[in-house]
Amino acid sequence: MIRTSAVPVTRTGVAFSGGVEFPVDFPRTVRLRDGRPVEVGLLTPADAAELGAALRAADAETLRRRFCGPPPRVTPRLLRYLTELDYVRRFALVTREPGGRGVGIARYEATDEPGVAEVAVVVDRAWRRLGGASALVRMLGEAAAQRGFTRFTATYLAANRPVAELLDDVGAKQVIADGIGEMELALPAATSDRKARSGRLSPVGPGCKLDGRGDHR
Numbered sequence: 139m140i141r142t143s144a145v146p147v148t149r150t151g152v153a154f155s156g157g158v159e160f161p162v163d164f165p166r167t168v169r170l171r172d173g174r175p176v177e178v179g180l181l182t183p184a185d186a187a188e189l190g191a192a193l194r195a196a197d198a199e200t201l202r203r204r205f206c207g208p209p210p211r212v213t214p215r216l217l218r219y220l221t222e223l224d225y226v227r228r229f230a231l232v233t234r235e236p237g238g239r240g241v242g243i244a245r246y247e248a249t250d251e252p253g254v255a256e257v258a259v260v261v262d263r264a265w266r267r268l269g270g271a272s273a274l275v276r277m278l279g280e281a282a283a284q285r286g287f288t289r290f291t292a293t294y295l296a297a298n299r300p301v302a303e304l305l306d307d308v309g310a311k312q313v314i315a316d317g318i319g320e321m322e323l324a325l326p327a328a329t330s331d332r333k334a335r336s337g338r339l340s341p342v343g344p345g346c347k348l349d350g351r352g353d354h355r
Contacts, residue, residue: 161225161281170268174236178277181230181243186217188240192262200263202295220245226285231278233261233270241265244274246282246290253288257323283325290323 165179181189193201193212201209210216223230230245242261249256257278261271279290294301296314311322 159225164231166277168233168270168273170265170270172268174268176236176241176270177234178231178273179234180225181221181223181232181245183218183221185232185240186214186221189220189243190217192240197263200260227255229278229281229285231274231281233265233274235265242270242274244271244278246278246287248287249291253286255282255287255290257290257292279325283327288325290321290325292321292323294319294321 160180165177167175167177169175190212193209220230227248228246230243232240233242235241242259242265244257244259246255246257248254257275259271259274259278261274282290296302296317296319298319302312302319313320
């Protein structure tokens, strides 16, 4: 993974590498409920191989919930799409355990509607219910608000109770039809106040919609 500390920082507070602007407020360290520290950083093209291996090794139920059905085939094209980001309209964070292995990803993708982004979160089964996804969602929402987004949307399986509970917790608007849930969540106004990061969210996040390209969000 490319660390922001490994590339120069401009006067505007943005690090540059290969023509891509990397936000300088990552990585961050988060302590989980069991006391273990994890690092939250930017997902980059350097993570493609590890992401591909994780998708191939993920349990069937996780993939079904993540994609609302059969997952797309893991190809170099898919991995490029998932990891080559502009960190404005397409933004993703990865959580890493102390040994460096990725254990969670949260991402948003801008939709055609101004100010609206689709959000998705997935966490390794062994690392759920420890607060890691909560931190990912808070940081992702903060980043999105700073980039002018005002609302997150997501599509999820209505039978996915952890997601439904999460959405209840955060006050999201939910509409369920034919076994599929659609949600909308207003983002807080952009702020540098770190108290805005302390809100409680469930350790399992929403998002399993596919578009016509066969990528996941």
